[in-house]
Amino acid sequence: MIDVYSWATPNGRKVHIMLEECNLAYTAHPIDIGKGEQFESEFLKISPNNRIPAITDSEGPDGKPISLFESGAILIYLAEKSNKFLPGDMRHKYETLQWLMFQMGGVGPMFGQSNHFSHYAVDKIPYAINRYDNESKRLYGVMDKQLANTEYLAGDEYTIADIATHPWAQGFERRGVDENDYPNVKKWVELIHDRPAVKRGFEVLANERPSGNFTSAEREILFGKTQFKKR
Numbered sequence: 066m067i068d069v070y071s072w073a074t075p076n077g078r079k080v081h082i083m084l085e086e087c088n089l090a091y092t093a094h095p096i097d098i099g100k101g102e103q104f105e106s107e108f109l110k111i112s113p114n115n116r117i118p119a120i121t122d123s124e125g126p127d128g129k130p131i132s133l134f135e136s137g138a139i140l141i142y143l144a145e146k147s148n149k150f151l152p153g154d155m156r157h158k159y160e161t162l163q164w165l166m167f168q169m170g171g172v173g174p175m176f177g178q179s180n181h182f183s184h185y186a187v188d189k190i191p192y193a194i195n196r197y198d199n200e201s202k203r204l205y206g207v208m209d210k211q212l213a214n215t216e217y218l219a220g221d222e223y224t225i226a227d228i229a230t231h232p233w234a235q236g237f238e239r240r241g242v243d244e245n246d247y248p249n250v251k252k253w254v255e256l257i258h259d260r261p262a263v264k265r266g267f268e269v270l271a272n273e274r275p276s277g278n279f280t281s282a283e284r285e286i287l288f289g290k291t292q293f294k295k296r
């Protein structure tokens with residue numbers, strides 16, 4: 066049995082979508098990051114970086130339990146466990162992992178900072194806003210060029226690279242980006258969004274998460290002193 070400890074954010078959704086795509090039995094447990102549940106000791110045991118998502122699998126390698134944090138590692142684990150969405154041959158496997166790392170090291174962190182400075186920061190700092198918006202546009206450009214030649218990010222097959230990137234890439238308007246400037250990304254976003262498992266993945270824990278901006282208490286937990294307190 067797989068338990069996923071998560072929240073309805075792009076990094077959480079990657080894992081929710083993967084579990085749905087692989088048809089794996091799982092239970093989703095909300096970790097309300099606005100309330101600071103990511104700092105509770107039980108959660109830190111499986112996610113020492115106090116970030117969602119994390120999973121436990123009672124039937125891990127050799128039949129023994131395993132826990133994992135970092136969405137990229139979780140996607141690779143679930144792909145290997147179910148033998149899906151990570152090609153078996155070495156060339157396509159590494160083409161997939163290269164685009165997965167591009168998401169983990171580029172799209173996620175840069176789009177995340179763009180969200181932070183444009184939407185969450187109380188002080189609107191033009192340099193920071195421009196820096197991360199421009200970097201997001203550059204990354205959309207890289208994807209658009211790749212997707213001009215291939216149906217999916219890593220080639221002709223739908224893989225964990227797409228599953229990791231779609232939840233971030235679909236939010237064009239969050240980054241003040243006109244989707245028509247990146248027509249190949251737009252087409253790919255729509256193609257993936259039409260998948261029933263992706264739609265189901267977006268529903269996981271969605272009702273738990275309040276809409277709207279963070280309150281000042283949540284802001285303090287996520288971006289204030291609570292965030293960097295030594296534990």
Ligand SMILES: N[C@@H](CCC(=O)N[C@@H](CS)C(=O)NCC(=O)O)C(=O)O
Nearest residue numbers: 074076098115116117118135136137
């Ligand atoms: N590299 C990590 C990033 C995870 C991450 O940043 N998660 C955010 C939500 S999307 C989080 O848990 N934030 C809680 C906090 O900042 O305290 C991954 O891909 O799993």
